Amino acid sequence: xxxxxxxxxxxxxxxxxxxxxxxxxxxxxxxxxxxxxxxxxxxxxxxxxxxxxxxxxxxxxxxxxxxxxxxxxxxxxxxxxxxxxxxxxxxxxxxxxxxxxxxxxxxxxxxxxxxxxxxxxxxxxxxxxxxxxxxxxxxxxxxxxxxxxxxxxxxxxxxxx
Amino acid sequence: xxxxxxxxxxxxxxxxxxxxxxxxxxxxxxxxxxxxxxxxxxxxxxxxxxxxxxxxxxxxxxxxxxxxxxxxxxxxxxxxxxxxxxxxxxxxxxxxxxxxxxxxxxxxxxxxxxxxxxxxxxxxxxxxxxxxxxxxxxxxxxxxxxxxxxxxxxxxxxxxx
DNA sequence: TGATATATGTCATAGTATAACATATCAACC
DNA sequence: GGTTGATATGTTATACTATGACATATATCA
Ligand SMILES: [Zn+2]
Ligand SMILES: [Zn+2]
Ligand SMILES: [Zn+2]
Ligand SMILES: [Zn+2]
Numbered sequence: 001x002x003x004x005x006x007x008x009x010x011x012x013x014x015x016x017x018x019x020x021x022x023x024x025x026x027x028x029x030x031x032x033x034x035x036x037x038x039x040x041x042x043x044x045x046x047x048x049x050x051x052x053x054x055x056x057x058x059x060x061x062x063x064x065x066x067x068x069x070x071x072x073x074x075x076x077x078x079x080x081x082x083x084x085x086x087x088x089x090x091x092x093x094x095x096x097x098x099x100x101x102x103x104x105x106x107x108x109x110x111x112x113x114x115x116x117x118x119x120x121x122x123x124x125x126x127x128x129x130x131x132x133x134x135x136x137x138x139x140x141x142x143x144x145x146x147x148x149x150x151x152x153x154x155x156x157x158x159x160x161x
Numbered sequence: 162x163x164x165x166x167x168x169x170x171x172x173x174x175x176x177x178x179x180x181x182x183x184x185x186x187x188x189x190x191x192x193x194x195x196x197x198x199x200x201x202x203x204x205x206x207x208x209x210x211x212x213x214x215x216x217x218x219x220x221x222x223x224x225x226x227x228x229x230x231x232x233x234x235x236x237x238x239x240x241x242x243x244x245x246x247x248x249x250x251x252x253x254x255x256x257x258x259x260x261x262x263x264x265x266x267x268x269x270x271x272x273x274x275x276x277x278x279x280x281x282x283x284x285x286x287x288x289x290x291x292x293x294x295x296x297x298x299x300x301x302x303x304x305x306x307x308x309x310x311x312x313x314x315x316x317x318x319x320x321x322x
Numbered sequence: 323t324g325a326t327a328t329a330t331g332t333c334a335t336a337g338t339a340t341a342a343c344a345t346a347t348c349a350a351c352c
Numbered sequence: 353g354g355t356t357g358a359t360a361t362g363t364t365a366t367a368c369t370a371t372g373a374c375a376t377a378t379a380t381c382a
Binding site for chain 1: 272283284293300301303305
Binding site: 032034052053054069070073092 | 368369378
């Protein structure tokens with residue numbers, strides 16, 4: 001799966017499609033995709049960048065959907081727990097998943113200049129770390145892979161090869 | 162390089178050796194390995210687990226080496242910046258590097274039960290993510306790889322293969 | 323409808339990190 | 353040795369991130 005995030009795309013339909021597919025996934029699993037949760041997911045989709053919990057909360061507050069931190073954190077916890085949103089540990093921030101209904105292990109490319117974040121895919125189970133883990137008897141359950149650098153838009157053009 | 166952290170070893174000499182080699186590296190690079198910085202490095206070495214900045218600060222305080230957060234954060238920043246210590250983003254905590262004078266890209270195996278952390282090595286430059294980055298024109302400068310799971314000591318023995 | 327689980331509203335507090343500025347120490351040069 | 357600029361430390365204050373606790377409301381299902 002190619003990363004999104006550094007290329008333009010049909011953003012309106014991107015948002016609508018993502019909301020619709022998560023809506024369906026929740027219905028299928030008996031999860032409640034409540035107004036606050038849906039709105040938080042939309043807020044994250046609108047930017048395709050990682051937002052801090054308090055940035056999300058500010059938006060919710062301005063829309064009358066909640067004013068205290070737990071409101072934002074609960075919605076983000078729900079979305080993260082079910083894989084619709086990912087937390088970027090490096091930034092203490094959250095981003096909507098690029099393909100929220102597929103089972104996957106996300107990896108991220110984070111631009112240190114413009115803060116754009118692209119989600120890509122890894123397979124931690126076949127890298128060098130997996131071999132070391134197997135050798136030492138460590139059982140990997142999940143992995144975080146976050147690469148920091150310069151996105152194509154922020155790189156000086158003479159460096160682009 | 163094999164990970165350390167899940168196996169016993171000669172801890173006294175491990176600490177002494179690490180301090181000595183960092184001391185030499187600092188001297189060679191014109192860096193000041195001051196008492197606070199050295200003590201923070203030792204504190205982290207003593208445990209071979211990730212300590213929060215405020216845990217480090219508590220120890221400094223009890224030894225009369227500093228009582229305010231910036232003291233701990235500055236020492237940790239120095240040590241991290243020069244690669245003698247790594248930050249575990251997942252835990253907001255810091256751990257002494259397992260081989261502080263070699264240039265390397267660290268990866269971590271974090272036990273969710275006992276919080277032990279083992280440092281291993283990756284080569285992000287040859288994984289799947291590197292290919293995607295190259296394709297999209299993203300220039301990776303550094304990468305964080307943190308795997309979470311159960312260490313050999315915390316795994317039920319009947320699961321160990 | 324009533325019982326149970328799940329979600330929200332709100333207040334309070336814990337945990338992590340940095341800005342800003344004064345003082346002290348170090349390093350290098352005259 | 354004293355001057356000077358850079359680096360490090362001490363200290364106060366504050367900003368940012370996250371969760372505990374408990375009351376109320378809403379949804380789910382027998
Ligand atoms: Zn979009
Ligand atoms: Zn950029
Ligand atoms: Zn040791
Ligand atoms: Zn363990």
